[in-house]
Amino acid sequence: MKTVRAFLVGVALIGLGLLLVGLRVNPYAYFAGYVVLQYVIIATAWNVLGGYAGYVNFGTPAFFALGAYTAIFLIEAFGAPLPVLILAGGLVAGLLGLGIGYLTLRLKGVFFSIATFALSVVLQTLIINWDYVGGAKGYTLIRPPAPFFGSWAILLFMVMVGLAVVTVLVARSVERSWIGRGLAALRDNEEAAECMGVPTLRLKLFATTLSGFFLGVAGAPFPYYVTYVEPSSAFDLNYAVNALAMPMIGGTTTWIGPVIGAVLLGTAQQVATVTISSELNLLIVGVVLVLFVVLAPEGIVGLVRRLRHR
């Protein structure tokens, strides 16, 4: 019943997006909206591993960029259409996720985070040296005319609305299933979870793969959005920081936390970019994150819960 309701809310949100499209507001709103929604996907995907399973992935740029560069490769090689790019970007990044899943066998805590960060650096170096997808010079995409809505900004915004809704619905149903409960158990204590019958390795592999998949999905439309992709923009450190900061600010134990965090922080960053400067972004994230870690370690969701229990 609740799942049906969540599904209906998702459909309603897509409808709302369409309405926004129909209204034809300032085109900048679609650009900004795209970025915020992209962060909803990233934060939600990151949280499946970082929040539910407790493995802090600091290599988000690797997965995002893998999605973007898979798309570039497929555009170059086959002129593949957007839906194919999204699916393929997700699958390739999901495969990388499966790979880091096996890392969890040996690496826990901060060592896992460092390894994922290193992975991002290594992958960036590989891409820089791969001329077929643009190498260090970057890749310029010449977009055909937008097939729908008459504008790529609007079309891509709608694509992101749809992808964000799907990602959040999937994360939510994982969280509420036996898988989510098993992940919570292994997050609390992996040894105890295993001894209580939880197949910890299998669940971790599931979480890293799913998380990687949606991070790749978030990156796949990126070439269409920016039309010029260079390694430093696809592997931007901002993705690593935001992917972690947004769920932390919203609350990591439930699906709504990353959504709240991404909308708040993502919007604040967009506003700051326009009104002050884009360099301010990281500073905002840093300050807000420190405040939350100190004052509300369970994020906004935890804060609200505590106030309610008063």
Add this chain to the structure above:
Amino acid sequence: MSRPMADTLLEIDAISKRFGGFLALDRVSLRVRAGERLGLIGPNGSGKTTLINCVSGALPTDGGRILFEGRDITALPAHQRTRLGIVRSFQIPKPFTSMTVLENLGIPLEYAAPARSHGAAAALDILRAIGLDAKAQLRPTGLTQIEMRKLELARAMAARPKLLISDEAMAGLSSAEVDDILAILFRLNESGITIIMIEHIMRAVMRFSQRVVVLDAGTRIAEGTPEEIVRNPAVEKAYLGE
């Protein structure tokens, strides 16, 4: 002396465990009969917890075999051994801290119990039997020492064990609390669960066990009834030093 196989629940056959150059277990063998109450004692660092880790699958062994109900489980991962019925409690309680006491029991009920005995009702029954039902909705961090030990046992029970290995469930408890835990373990045993008790509190092990096995420096040095063990000079030497 040799008993019919059907009677043996767990058979540890010459297992060894090494940490780097240090031999923590040296070809330890042990047979546990179905329904038995076995005490496992030994000085600090003698390898008791390590032995349990090998049996439960938390650590891989370096040689030897482990059989459960006649089946070789040496290569099975820990969660599968749990599903077969080997369940251990931890010397240092390891509760799931983000969950309530009730939800803590939900994990083994969902993942390990053979019948997937459903939900809160089964968990509450166990909590009631162990005297923890009033705390069902609390987080484990709000529990006292004894309640934490009870949660550890309750969670193990929720996995529906055939063999329960209790690793120092009584350390640091008052003598009334020790009796409380002992009574719970006796009741579990009466319901058909085989129990291995690791304990430093001699009064408790000797009262509880039908048979006691003594480890010292990774080897088995003695075995017998509690009366035999207290009179065994080798055991005395292991405990008091030379």
